[in-house]
Amino acid sequence: MSFGGPQWPQEPRQQGQQGYGQQPGGHGQQGQGQGQGQGYGQGAGGYGYPGPYSGSGSGPRGGGAPAPFPGAPAPAPDPFPGARGGGSTPDWSALADASASRNRRRRRLMIGGGVLATLLVGAIVATAVVATGKKDDTAKNGGGTPTGAVSPTEAPSPEPTFSSVAPPPPPNPKDYISDPKKDKAPLTAEGLFPGTKLTMSGRPYKKGATSATTNCAAVTQGGLGTVLKKNGCQRMLRATYVRDGVAVTVGVAVFPSEAAALKAKEQAVGGIAPLVGAGVGDFCHATVCLRRSNSIGRYAYFTQAGFTNGKKVTTSDQGVFRSSDDLGTFAFNQIYARGKSQASAAAGAPGQ
Numbered sequence: 001m002s003f004g005g006p007q008w009p010q011e012p013r014q015q016g017q018q019g020y021g022q023q024p025g026g027h028g029q030q031g032q033g034q035g036q037g038q039g040y041g042q043g044a045g046g047y048g049y050p051g052p053y054s055g056s057g058s059g060p061r062g063g064g065a066p067a068p069f070p071g072a073p074a075p076a077p078d079p080f081p082g083a084r085g086g087g088s089t090p091d092w093s094a095l096a097d098a099s100a101s102r103n104r105r106r107r108r109l110m111i112g113g114g115v116l117a118t119l120l121v122g123a124i125v126a127t128a129v130v131a132t133g134k135k136d137d138t139a140k141n142g143g144g145t146p147t148g149a150v151s152p153t154e155a156p157s158p159e160p161t162f163s164s165v166a167p168p169p170p171p172n173p174k175d176y177i178s179d180p181k182k183d184k185a186p187l188t189a190e191g192l193f194p195g196t197k198l199t200m201s202g203r204p205y206k207k208g209a210t211s212a213t214t215n216c217a218a219v220t221q222g223g224l225g226t227v228l229k230k231n232g233c234q235r236m237l238r239a240t241y242v243r244d245g246v247a248v249t250v251g252v253a254v255f256p257s258e259a260a261a262l263k264a265k266e267q268a269v270g271g272i273a274p275l276v277g278a279g280v281g282d283f284c285h286a287t288v289c290l291r292r293s294n295s296i297g298r299y300a301y302f303t304q305a306g307f308t309n310g311k312k313v314t315t316s317d318q319g320v321f322r323s324s325d326d327l328g329t330f331a332f333n334q335i336y337a338r339g340k341s342q343a344s345a346a347a348g349a350p351g352q
Contacts, residue, residue, distance in 0.1 A: 171344075171347055174297055174336075177335055177338055179298075182346075183338075183342065184342070187237070187338075189210040189211060189212040189237045190210060192252060192335075192338075193207065193239035193334070195207065198330060200326035200330060203322075203323075205241040205243045205323075206242055206279075208241065208275070208276070208280035209239070209240055209275050210237075210275075211237070211238045211239075211275060212237045214234065216234075219251065219272065221270045221273050221304075222270020223269040223270045224270035224271055224302070227268055227269065228253055230267075231255060231263050232256050234254045234256060235253070237251065238252075239275070240276070240277075241323075242308065243323060245307055245309065246323045247284075247306065247308050248304070248324060249273070249275045249284075250272075250303050250327045251303075251304075252301045252335065253301070255300065257298055258298050260298070261296075261298050264293075264295070264300045265293050265294060265295040265300050268293040268300075268302070270291070271291035271293075271302060271304045272303070274306075281308060282310075283306050283307065283310070284304055284306040286310075287312050288306075288313050289313055290303075290305045290313050290324050291303070291304055291305075292324055296335055297335065301328065303324050303327050303328050303331075305323055307320070
């Protein structure tokens, strides 16, 4: 059974038989009165015929239309008049004619729908061609130029080219502090030890006196002067820093080559002479102090650290060792920064 369309005639139900009409009491509930059925329609007089058929004469069993209950709507008209004929047996010929008529109407609708769809597609294609301002003449012209292809009358676009030669590496700062031919930047004590103080790892130091000389041996103690002279020391630059009663003199010696500076470091004995003045008194005189040496490129650097009150330095005096490390690291950083600045300048020069 379908909803919303004509319902086929049904045979009358017997007393107590379930059908498709729903009696008062809702969906699936038993209605009042014996033999009333359950179903999808409303109570008596719903979408189907009213209630159970009974009686004779003009009632359903007599072949006439059923009499509606009081207040119920009139029964739906027979959708196929004359299909039943005079009795309860359907008129099969009339039913067949009705079915054939429906099939013809359905075919006509399908044909009409197909024609309409074809017209719509043609209209869409024509609209697209007009919108683009081009004609669909690919077939009659033997095909157009493929997308991305170059017409015989057009010059091909140049492809980007890349050099297979790798760019030269940036200059190495160490090369500039190892070779005197490259190490041409000005070198002064104030340029190497700038300002009035420095801070290393959060520890501040006040700068004292500075000095520079070409007589390297004259500013040394013990046998260091002999070592410097033998290896060709060209210049010595010194500065003194003080913090918490500890004074440190750092000296930077310049040599003609990296090899000469390395030998001076390895052969070092004695130490750099303490530099006093500018608020720093005599220290490391007739007492024990901490002496260290190292090198980078064509530079060797030395430190002399001790107490300003003349106290002898022992291995337990970690403050002296820490100050010596700070000033040695500072000297290394300043020498390397010299090479880095010259390398950067060479990299930015024309032709580099």
